[in-house]
Amino acid sequence: MIQAFRSTHVLTPNGLAPATLLVENGRIAAVLEWADAPPETALNDFGDLVLLPGLVDSHVHINEPGRSEWEGFATATQAAAAGGVTTLVDMPLNCIPETTDVNALNAKRAAAHGKAWVDWAAWGGVVRGNAGALLPLARAGVPGFKCFLIHSGIDGFAWVDEADLRLALAKLRGTGLPLLAHAELTGPVDAATARLNGANADWRRYSTYLASRPDAAEVDAIALLIRLAEEYSTPIHIVHLSSAKALPLLAEARGRGVPVTVETCVHYLWFDAEAIPDGATGLKCAPPIRDAANREALWDALAAGEIDMVITDHSPCPPAMKGRDEGRWDRAWGGIAGLGLALPVFWTAMARRGFKLEKLGEWMAAAPARLAGFAGRKGTLAVGADADIVVFDPDAEWTVAEKHFHFRHKLSAYLGAKLQGRVEETWLHGEQIYAADGFIGTARGRELVRQ
């Protein structure tokens, strides 16, 4: 069956304009003028609503298998569908077994079977001692690898130092697969924490937590990663950049052609340290949310093309682990649940700053698709791409309530946020999977492997 999707606002690589998308066998077969929908097609006319490419979130923690009491494929992918995200790339650390060899990847595939409402892929993990497992994982289809330069919070996912990184990069060189890195060095964090404890700092205060994860931890880690990306000519991707102080280093390296890319998170662009109450450990994440001036510097860097993409780093846990009764930042689990909310939150913040929707398509769809090796196939409304389509009302105003949370635990730092922009429908491979707070059909998501 040939379908047509028509609106006066379709976001294609050429910009936002009236268009008709012809969809055949789940893929976009043609991008036509608005008036040119062929008469024999099944026409879906969306009027003036915006048609966006299905978003790609290349940084989520699904936690299954092994920690499905934290999150899981069914709930995470439903949250994604409700938020206009049609491709997820799962991080390798919170599942058991951690995705550090092919057997573990196969366990994840088995766990996902029949549960994924959107398409997904799995990053492989680089940990101390698994360099020999990297090429087999690459051959098994992972789109790249993730590592930590500091304790990850998960004892089974060992962090790596420069020597370990060199072993991994020697394997990855020439594969074209990126190494994603949590860029905080342990030295500055340990030193700051010892200083704070020596001064009997109050761990209920946000300022204590912020001081314990200084900018220098990020800046020093990024300097090391830039050096290695250059030396090994292997792409390194900085995940969840928080510190704007690292931006000059990154811009300089990128200007010299060093293969380094960088993402930031919706929560770093939305919240600021000044507004975080003491004890509000629901907002704990690492690196931490910094001050408002830092946040605005991140926005400037996005505008200047110095940050490539915006993701959620959706990382939920059972509510008790957030330690909200105790309110101690040193004991709470670090991670913010944002899957399903990222598009309206980010769009609200963009609109306030005068950004256009075209940029959203680049930052939340095309760029993360490129990172994962799915350019042209995901994150774009262009001929040959999967017909993953989001119907978006950019003007609808609403307030985030628990009923909008489709992830496992109804806990999110965005509760109560007043937002602009709402996902009306989500389509995957030309089939509708979500409409106005309801899911349609069954879990039809597929695993994406890098070819």
Ligand SMILES: [Zn+2]
């Ligand atoms: Zn993460």
